Amino acid sequence: MHGIGNDYIYVNGFNEQIENPTEFAIRWSDRHKGIGSDGLVLILPSENSDFRMQMLNADGSEAEMCGNASRCIGKFVFDKGLTTKTNLTLETLAGIKKLKLFLNDKKVVESVTVDMDEPILESKLIPTTIEKSQVINEPVFFNAAIQYNITCVSMGNPHAVIFTKDIDKLDLPKIGSLIENAPIFPRKTNVEFIEVISKDRIKMRVWERGSGETMACGTGACASVVAGVLNGLCARKTTVELLGGELIIEWNKADNRVYLTGTATTVFEGEI
Secondary structure, X not given: OEXXXXXXXXXXXXXXXXXXHHHHHHHHHOOOOOOOOOEEEEEEOOOOOOEEEEEEEOOOOEEOOOHHHHHHHHHHHHHOOOOOXXXXXXXXXOEEEEEEEEEOOOOOXXXXXXXXXXXEOOHHHOOOOOOOOOOOOEEEEOOOOOXXXXXXXXXXXXXXXXXXXXXXXXXXXXXXXXXXXXXXXXXXXXXXXXXXXXXXXXXXXXXXXXXXXXXXXXXXXXXXXXXXXXXXOOOOEEEEXXXXXXXXXXXXXXXXXXXXXXXXXXXXXXXX
């Protein structure tokens, strides 16, 4: 399944038991020798929510949260008859998320809104070792020749957001890896490069921690709109253009929560 190009392998953990998901995430995610994906997602029972998500990146590392994967889980469990509810709770390592499912005229899930909770802006909780209470438009040297102004946001996982121009021309594998593994990020970081189109539209390329450049990143889109608002560059409700499609992100002023809306798509099913 994919959420605007951010593709994962989904396994029904109610029926299937995977003893070593790290091993299978690495093997199956290989786009030449495996199935090919940005990672592996297990849909599991939960003691305090409707469902629980365990998500592993393509390198086998476990991720706290993924907005695109959350939307796909909503589609999976409804379309497969695991629930009849269109308002769900999903347990993640980043807390319990609320999902609202939108059906087409065939009663199939077409899009999902995820309540992504409040953004985390306190530096030590993101975490970053930069000695400021918040990191907003902070100049940082990543080596002797590369400097960027970064804004750090956590959406349950860490993000470094950079506003710049001509993002299509960036050598993202080189720069993204350098920033992801910078010593100022003790748990590494996701990296978003943002080009502002207008107050309510931005363009984004993302380097995901543990996976490299991906077609989309839901938490990254949320972090980027939060960063855009903090820097006075975009509205609280903004459309984010990614390589795989568009997401609508709203940082609601009344409740301080971030809401992500986008499509979820089943590509194929199979056995391995």
